[in-house]
């Protein structure tokens with residue numbers, strides 16, 4: 001019998017964890033490796049106003065940045081589906097244009113291989129895609145690249161001798177920079193792992209805006225074409241070629257990558273993009289599409305797909321199930337993620353009956369876990385060992401071949417190297433009574449008081465156990481901002497098991513520009529530590545002044561801060 005949910009399974013209510021261990025003997029190895037301390041981590045800032053609707057920073061329950069708001073995505077999908085299906089039934093009365101031409105980009109269609117979308121993209125003016133280039137970890141603002149303006153490329157700091165990685169977000173439920181929160185975690189991780197490089201953020205927020213999922217899905221075609229033109233121009237002006245570029249997209253962003261790859265292939269006679277990594281590529285409207293209508297094998301020299309919420313839209317799944325890459329990694333079976341709680345069929349029934357009040361948190365959680373898993377793999381010692389297998393149950397039951405020692409090509413991660421064709425791989429992020437994703441990764445959320453001054457600089461974090469042992473501090477290098485009433489989110493490796501952490505020490509070091517410095521003192525309202533699967537939560541709910549270059553040491557207690565708690 002299948003576990004009803006991973007929460008139930010991981011609590012041991014069903015005799016499942018033992019089997020996981022038997023089927024995934026590599027987990028032991030993973031944990032030994034991570035016993036060594038790695039000073040590594042990433043950080044971003046939830047740059048949303050406290051007044052934002054979905055991203056209000058709760059005093060008692062700070063949250064990690066959402067790649068996509070799964071609840072709104074789900075509702076958008078359901079509504080769009082109805083429109084889409086009406087359009088399909090009503091083909092006889094289909095007066096919508098069949099093609100559209102945009103200067104510099106050419107014709108776009110909604111038939112043939114794109115009939116899964118059956119919708120033309122909005123215009124470049126409406127979508128207002130921005131390409132933002134980061135070349136140095138202490139760069140405070142991005143350079144803007146224009147795919148129609150060679151001069152913008154020429155004068156930019158893009159250096160063809162350095163690695164180029166493009167990060168692409170998916171469906172957006174918030175406006176402005178809020179949509180780029182998780183993306184900045186990747187930019188930071190890239191600087192940590194690869195040093196200086198050409199790290200490009202594709203900001204297509206306006207084209208990805210909720211609630212119309214159908215429109216956003218159709219826009220992936222256009223944004224992909226714009227990205228292809230940008231890469232083409234970079235190649236001409238800076239003398240490089242597409243194989244030097246790697247694309248990483250989440251959800252709808254995965255399909256943007258795919259459309260960019262297809263267009264570049266057509267234009268470059270066989271010189272493909274180096275890599276596309278699709279993180280939980282969006283399923284709705286893409287699940288049954290052929291290779292021309294979605295991210296597909298062949299769109300780059302290697303296409304890696306990771307799947308984690310592919311349970312079908314009727315079960316609350318937002319990801320795609322079908323194999324779309326050279327290699328497809330399925331997280332914990334690919335449908336539901338540990339710690340996200342169950343998506344109760346009953347709750348979904350109500351939503352499908354237009355009771356849009358309560359979208360289960362688990363829908364969002366399952367989807368957003370995926371970028372968090374991939375983010376962790378930027379740490380070279382954090383590997384999700386995977387088993388090539390035909391089905392998940394066979395993988396769990398140990399019926400598929402495993403190799404010892406584990407080959408690097410058996411680990412899920414951005415740096416996955418070899419390219420087995422049609423390979424389906426299964427990995428686990430969880431093991432009973434241990435922390436879960438790749439050893440001890442701790443999510444640290446620092447919430448600034450509403451009246452605090454605007455902090456910006458680097459943050460260092462260390463954990464302390466009951467014996468006073470401390471982890472090596474790790475320093476957040478990139479863009480550490482902590483404005484009043486907002487929160488900074490960090491993902492930190494720890495050699496101390498989450499349950500054994502008793503204190504957290506934090507050091508803020510303010511940025512100074514030639515004539516001004518950011519705040520010398522920031523008032524923190526609370527600090528929250530949680531495991532990736534949210535099964536251990538510790539907090540310091542005491543307000544405290546954090547002065548630049550002075551460590552603060554905070555005692556932690558179990559559980560969240562009480563609602564309404566305010567430091568006087």
Ligand SMILES: *[C@@H]1O[C@H](CO)[C@@H](O)[C@H](O)[C@H]1NC(C)=O
Nearest residue numbers: 097098099109110111112113
């Ligand atoms: C799609 O539509 C365009 C324009 O209407 C037409 O030229 C083309 O042949 C169609 N393609 C397919 C595969 O039907």
Ligand SMILES: *[C@@H]1O[C@H](CO)[C@@H](O)[C@H](O)[C@H]1NC(C)=O
Nearest residue numbers: 388407409410418419420423
């Ligand atoms: C990994 O690489 C080895 C050779 O280095 C190869 O024999 C094996 O088949 C590869 N495994 C997968 C899953 O591709």
Ligand SMILES: *[C@@H]1O[C@H](CO)[C@@H](O)[C@H](O)[C@H]1NC(C)=O
Nearest residue numbers: 037465467468469470495496
């Ligand atoms: C922690 O401290 C104990 C003794 O206080 C010591 O035996 C142990 O090796 C320390 N562990 C680490 C990881 O430093």
